[in-house]
Amino acid sequence: MYRLLLLGVVVFSCLFAENRYSMVEIYVHEGNAEKIADLSFSMECTAHQHSRNGDILRLPLTANEMKRLQQSGVSYKVIIDDLSSFYAKRSQxxxxxxxxxxxxSGTEMKLGSMGGYFTVEEVIENLDYLSEKYGKKDLITIKKSIGxxxxxxDIYMVKISDxxxxxxxxxxxxxxxxxxHHACEPAGLMTVFYFMYYILENYxxxxxxxxxxDNRELFFIxxxxxxxxxxxxxxxxxGGGLWRKNRNKTGVDPNRNYGPMKYWNFKNKGSSDDPEDSTYRGTQPFSEKETQAIRNFVATKNIRLNLNYHAFGNVVYYxxxxxxxxxxxxxxxxxxxMTRFNDYSYxxxxxxIYPIRGDADDWFLEEQNILSLTPEVGSWWDGFWPSPKRIFKMAKENVDANLVTAEYVDELDK
Ligand SMILES: [Zn+2]
Structure with missing residues (x-):
């Protein structure tokens, strides 16, 4: 009985440790940059601040990743110990x-019930609501599963256009x-939803x-x-959940699972071949249902420009x-x-930060000739679950960027 109990405690604490994240600050300089890159942490959806002598990285790490960081000898500081609890408490x-x-606020869009963010069910309800209301004017399709x-x-898509x-x-x-693409980045999701409401309400x-x-077909996933x-x-x-990958076995990072093979397998850092890691790339390019769905959908269209919303960093990657x-x-x-009003860096x-392998933008451009960029919404203090007071502010900061992107197609043809 005692042994069973002990086993239970050990299993529970392992599970708990795996689910526990801390926000860590690392001072990056010439002497440790290589070591940090070798750790293959998820660096792109984090904040980095440039200073004269080096960069300050602020990134959420699991207990296991912290252990690896400790073993690597890179010095760091824990700035928020239990990140999920911190986010959930702040939201409440x-x-x-x-x-x-x-x-x-001038929009019908409301906050969701997961710390202010939409639940999976509310994502579907909001898509259905917009389709019902603006479908009458033929401005939006009903949601369609792309896989x-x-x-x-289902992974849902709607089209908005006249x-x-x-x-x-x-x-x-x-x-x-x-x-x-990353499950712990609801700020990107709300930003895209706000834009959908915005263009339908202001048409x-x-x-x-x-x-x-009147002159574009806009697709939203x-x-x-x-x-x-x-x-x-x-x-x-x-709110406050920090799982990043999909849920296929130990999980694959969808934003490390795109092809082509030569980039997915590029000989540098930027993704992990360890299934336990948060940047695990999968067994081969497009091994995952999510990336397959995007690939198959894009193949049926003639998309010219694409934005993949992530969080956080107040930055746009090209x-x-x-x-x-x-x-x-x-x-x-x-x-x-895109950044003329929100002043994001780019x-x-x-x-x-570091190179990334198997990311969506590289595949869009290399194999589909679609220019694709990644806006990272929010500051390090906002983190993965920004205060609900910040949701609409961050979304509004990106309306012009989204409009600019739709307009920019004309420039591609000049
Ligand atoms: Zn991300």
């Missing part, structure tokens, strides 16, 4: 004030917006919005990784992700316009 404290602030996950959930029920790709350029009164919807998101909802119903080379002459002009992830 700020929720009422956030709701009050939204009374006159099923390992756990049998004459949405018709295929107008011969005359209207196509642009796409995705969010939540009739705002000339700029009208011009875009607001929740690429519903299995991982549902898992966070289950473990942390008030390709390449696997090396520090600006992949297209359009990267800088586009990103400069660069390739390799230049800003």
């Amino acid at each position: 404290e700020d929720l009422e004030e956030a709701r009050n602030e939204l009374r006159d 099923k996950t390992a756990n049998g959930r 004459n949405a029920s018709q295929d107008e790709q011969k005359t209207e350029a196509q642009v796409m917006y995705t969010a939540a 009739e009164t705002d000339k700029r919005v009208r011009n875009i919807l 607001p929740l690429v990784n519903p299995d991982g998101y549902a898992y966070n909802q289950e473990t942390n119903p008030n 390709p390449w992700a696997h090396k520090d080379v600006i992949a297209s002459p359009h990267c800088l002009p586009l990103v400069e316009r 660069g390739s992830s390799d230049k800003m």
